[in-house]
Amino acid sequence: MKGMIFAAGLGTRFKPWTDHHPKALALVNGKSLLQRNVEYLQHYGVTEIIVNVHHFSEQILQSIDENKGWGSKITISDETDEVLETGGGLKKASWFFDNNPFLVMNADILTDLNLEKMIRFHQENHPIATLATTDRKSSRYFLFDENDELCGWRNTKSGEEKISRQKERLFEKAFSGIHIISPRIFSFMKREGKFSIVDEYLEICKTSTIKSFDHSGSKLVDVGRTESVAEAEKLFR
Numbered sequence: 001m002k003g004m005i006f007a008a009g010l011g012t013r014f015k016p017w018t019d020h021h022p023k024a025l026a027l028v029n030g031k032s033l034l035q036r037n038v039e040y041l042q043h044y045g046v047t048e049i050i051v052n053v054h055h056f057s058e059q060i061l062q063s064i065d066e067n068k069g070w071g072s073k074i075t076i077s078d079e080t081d082e083v084l085e086t087g088g089g090l091k092k093a094s095w096f097f098d099n100n101p102f103l104v105m106n107a108d109i110l111t112d113l114n115l116e117k118m119i120r121f122h123q124e125n126h127p128i129a130t131l132a133t134t135d136r137k138s139s140r141y142f143l144f145d146e147n148d149e150l151c152g153w154r155n156t157k158s159g160e161e162k163i164s165r166q167k168e169r170l171f172e173k174a175f176s177g178i179h180i181i182s183p184r185i186f187s188f189m190k191r192e193g194k195f196s197i198v199d200e201y202l203e204i205c206k207t208s209t210i211k212s213f214d215h216s217g218s219k220l221v222d223v224g225r226t227e228s229v230a231e232a233e234k235l236f237r
Contacts, residue, residue, distance in 0.1 A: 001119065002097055003046040005037055007107040008054035008079045008089060013225045014108075022056040024107040025063055026223065028232045032063065033107050033223055036236065038070045044115040046103055050096045052077040052089045086197035087189070094186050106177035110236050112219040113178065122180040127209040128188070129201065130180045133173035134216040141172035142201075142212070150210040153202055164206045173212055176220055180213075 011023030024034040034051070041049060049072055053060045057080050064074050077093040084092055090104065101122055103115070113132055122130040131142065131150070143152035145167045152163040152170060163170075179197075188204050201210055221232040 001046050001100060001103055003041050003049045003103040003105070004077075004090065004093055004096070005034065005041075005049060005051045005105055005107050006086060006089060007034060007060060008052040008057075008083050009107075010055050010083065011108075015226075017226065018055065020056075022053070022060055023223075024051075025056075025059055026108075026229065028110065028223065028229060029237055033110070034060065034063065035067070035070050036110060037105060037107060038072050038074070040111075041103065041105075041115075042070075042072055044119070046115075047072045048075075049073070050075045050077050050093050051107075052079050052084075052093060054079040054083040082194060084194045087191060087195040087200045088193055090181075090197060091186070091189050091191075097183055099183055101180055101182050104179045104181060108223045109177040110219075110221045110223060110232050111176065111178070111215075113176065113215045114218070115178075118178075118180060118213045118215070121211075121213050125209075125211055126182070127211040128182050128185050128204055129210045130213050131201075131210065132176035132178035133212045133214050134176060134218070134220060135214070136174045136216070136220070138174035140174075142175050143170040144173055144212045145170060148212040148214070150201060150205040150212070153198060162202050164202045173214065176215065177222065 007024035011018035014023045017026055025032045139157040141154050145151050151165040151167050154161045219235050223232050
């Protein structure tokens with residue numbers, strides 16, 4: 001299985017570090033977020049990885065080169081001219097993937113989620129995508145039905161809601177920033193340029209299945225803010 005790590009973001013919530021560095025190179029107990037996730041994927045046999053870059057991209061390239069990819073074969077998807085967000089970034093990197101399911105994750109997510117179980121779940125159910133979720137509190141949720149199939153999205157702070165499939169009961173689940181995706185997804189992706197994978201999923205789930213894989217109870221830290229580093233350093237040595 002091949003993998004992709006999203007590392008192109010501006011990291012505006014991670015200032016002042018991101019005034020001079022990409023967030024993917026922020027350190028947690030002496031290791032960058034990028035290194036930790038490359039090694040995390042290695043543990044599950046994912047050693048061919050594409051990393052998209054934009055913000056201080058040259059620093060990421062230098063770190064990968066100096067560390068010889070931390071033992072993995074790393075390819076770069078260059079978004080220096082324009083950051084394409086998650087959907088556009090994935091589409092730009094589509095050439096990298098073969099006819100097998102692949103894994104995508106955010107560079108700023110640290111977790112001990114058992115990917116072997118998630119991969120097996122995806123292989124057994126054959127959805128377009130399997131999204132790692134937990135029951136933690138958040139302001140933004142994916143909405144799933146009783147069969148763990150995606151039906152919508154909700155922002156509890158703004159009150160914004162997008163319902164793709166009407167169901168009697170919908171369950172809020174917080175997305176963990178990890179996806180296992182079928183290459184079939186690229187036949188659905190009609191948008192061009194800069195767009196979010198969330199909007200794509202909400203369109204796809206109208207006619208095809210996107211599943212939730214609940215890993216509540218696993219360690220999980222979204223290192224999206226500087227104050228999250230201290231929490232991450234307690235959990236990830």
